[in-house]
Each structure stands twice: as C-alpha cells, then as structure tokens.
Amino acid sequence: MRRVAVVIGASQLVVYGCTYYLPAVLAAPAAADLGVSRAALLGAFSWALLVAGIGAPMVGRRIDRAGGRGVLAASCAVMAGGLVLLAIAHGLVLWYAGWLVLGAGMALGLYDAAFATVGVLFGHDSGRAIMGVTLIAGFASSVFWPLGTALEAHWGWRGMLLAYAALLLAINLPAMLLGVPAGAAHQRGRQAADDGHRPVAKPGRALALLATFFTLRWLITSGIAVLILRLLEGRGLTPAQAVTVAAMLGPGQVLGRVVEWSCARRVSLFTRARAGALLMPVASLLLLLPGMLPASAFALLYGMSNGILTINRGTLPMALFGRAGYAQRLGWLATPALLAQAASPPLAAMLLATVATRGTILLAALLGLTAALFLTLLGRAADVRQAAPDATGTPPHRPAS
Secondary structure, X not given: OHHHHHHHHHHHHHHHHHOOOHHHHHHHHHHHHHOOOHHHHHHHHHHHHHHXXXXXXXXXXXXXXXXXXXXXXXXXXXXXXXHHHHHOOOOHHHHHHHHHHHHHHHHHHOHHHHHHHHHHHHHHHHHHHHHHHHHHHOOHHHHHHHHHHHHHHHHHHHHHHHHHHHHHHHHHHHHHHHHOOOHHHHHHHHHHHOOOOOOOOOHHHHHHHHHHHHHHHHHHHHXXXXXXXXXXXXXXXXXXXXXXXXXXXXXXXXHHHHHHHHHOOOOOHHHHHHHHHHHHHHHHHHOOOOOHHHHHHHHHHHHXXXXXXXXXXXXXXXXXXXXXXXXXHHHHHHHHHHHHHHHHHHHHHHHHHHHHHHHHHHHHHHHHHHHHHHHHHHHHHOOHHHOOOOOOOOOOOOOOO
C-alpha cells in the first residue's frame, strides 16, 4: 500500500503542477504573445473544469469495472496531448481546444480518479493511502510555480509546455503502468474488506448532503484562490505582505493533512471532518481583524481546512457507502464540485466589486458555516453505527448529534 501511495502521490504532484496550477505561470506570457486578454485565456481553464466535471462519472464507472491503472496511465497521454496543442496554439480556437483535451485528462487523472483507484484497490484500508497521496501532492504548487517560472524564463512558455508534456510521458506514464496494481488482482481482498459494511440508513439523502457540502466548499475555495491577493491587500496589507501570507496556504494544507493523519486513530472521521470544515469560517473571521498576524493565522487555518477537506473527498464516501460503486460515486460527487469551481472565479470577482472586501469575507464565512451545517446534517442522516471502519482501518464512531 505504501509503495502505491508514493507512486500515485508523486504522479498527482506532477499532474496538478502541469494542469491545475498551470494558469498562474502561463497566463501572462501567453496572453502577451497571442495578443489577447488574460481573461480570455483564463476562461479556457473554466472550460476545462466543466469538461472534467461532465466526464467524472463516466471515469468513475470505468474504474469500478476495471480498476484505475489504465485510466491513470491514459490521463498522462491525454494531458500531454493537450499541452502540445497549447504549445502550438496561435489563437483562441486551438487554445480552447487544448484546454478541452486537458479537461478530459483532468477527469481521467486528478484526485477523484486517484482516490477512486486507491479505494478500489484497498477498500476500507484506503484512508492511509489517500492521506499519503495528498501529503505528497500537496507540494505541487510549491514545486511547479517556481519550476514553471524558471522554464518559461529559459525556454519560453511554449518550451515550458513541451517540457511538461515530456515529463508526463517519460515519468508519469511508465510509473502508472509499472507502479499501480491492476484492480482485478485485488478483487478478493476488496471483497473481504467490505464484509462488515452495512448501508447507511438514508443513502440518497446522505449522498445529496455530502455533494452539497463539497460543492459549497469548492465554490469558496476557487473564489478565494482567484481573489486571495486582492482580499489581503483590501485588509490593509502591502503587496509584499499579501504574497508572503498567501504563500502560507500551501504549508497550512500540508499541516492539516498531517494533523488529520496523526488524529486518525483517536478521533472519529466525522469529528475530524467537522473540525476541518469549521476551521474555514473561523479563519475567515480572523481576516476581518487588521494586521499581519491575523492574516497569517487566516492563511494557516484556511489552508489546514482545505488540506483536511481534500482527504475527506476520498474517506467520507468510503466510510458511508462502502467499496461497491465507490469510484462512480466519487464521479457523481465531483461533477457539481467541478462545475462550482468553474463558475466561482467570475462570480467571486463580481461579488468583490459589489460588496467590497469586508462583505466578501463575511459571505465566505457564512457559506463555510453553511457547508459545515450540511456536514452535521449528514451525520444525522447516515446511521454511522452501521457503517464499516472509517477508511483508515479504525472502528466506526457515531458522530455527536
């Protein structure tokens, strides 16, 4: 299990760096070269998220049937093809075509597909592997933002994209084929892992509540990701201070995942998930206070909340519903969340222009609190006493009412 977690975690670090975190490095030089606005180029990223959201359930069904090795390997080839299309683009038509292909690759190869692969392989023991994957992949922005900047400075943005495509084909593709077991080889172990699982009391309602929770949180997360520097400067920080505080988000995410891992055997999954969800509105309220210290506390706590949330994307569905249909269920949960991510940046920009910094922060806190409420309602809708272990191999805990 540890070897698989390391292989998939390292792969996720690369694919997130080559796709999800790509616009931060790519947008400015590409817009200048192509002679179009950054907004026009960044719209293609939202387009890619829409494509990924639409494709997620189909990818999940495929992983349920045949395991995830082939899907993750295919994602490397598809992403590389999308990057090559971007590298040869001289206008918006081919640019959007490249991001369409990248969106398909993202459906095949980002966290939801990776977690589904791990879940199909290891069943209710998958929580440890999921935590390992996210701990490694959590450094994607820290690695690929400076790497992309350096490559762009030396080879230009087109050379950077071709280098990323080569990395996916030369490193990630063989790693997936050689380092990830075929799903069928683990069928007996997966079936044994599910022997103790009984369905939640109200599975339909539980799935709807879980989808609402994740959708609200990713709506907030995507909006803040786009506006973070403007929000911090709106609270009185200088541009240099705002960059320093924003850089704390990555370490905060990793810290949250470490805390999640260290508490897994002593604190129930639902308690950990609710604590992580509540960190977000608490962090947002801290940002209303003036000064560098409250802003730094916001970045760390908000980062921790996001780090825990990422793990919950894989562990909560397994604990609630079991291994049967797990990958397809992750696809269903991913679709509204990805659509929310696609819509969030323009909505957040309009909100900031309408209600200013303080109003935006208050609304983010309110939405975060609402998401936490849906998670609490989920604990009541799902009779967790009947559920299997909480995806870390520990016995189930009934969430407090």
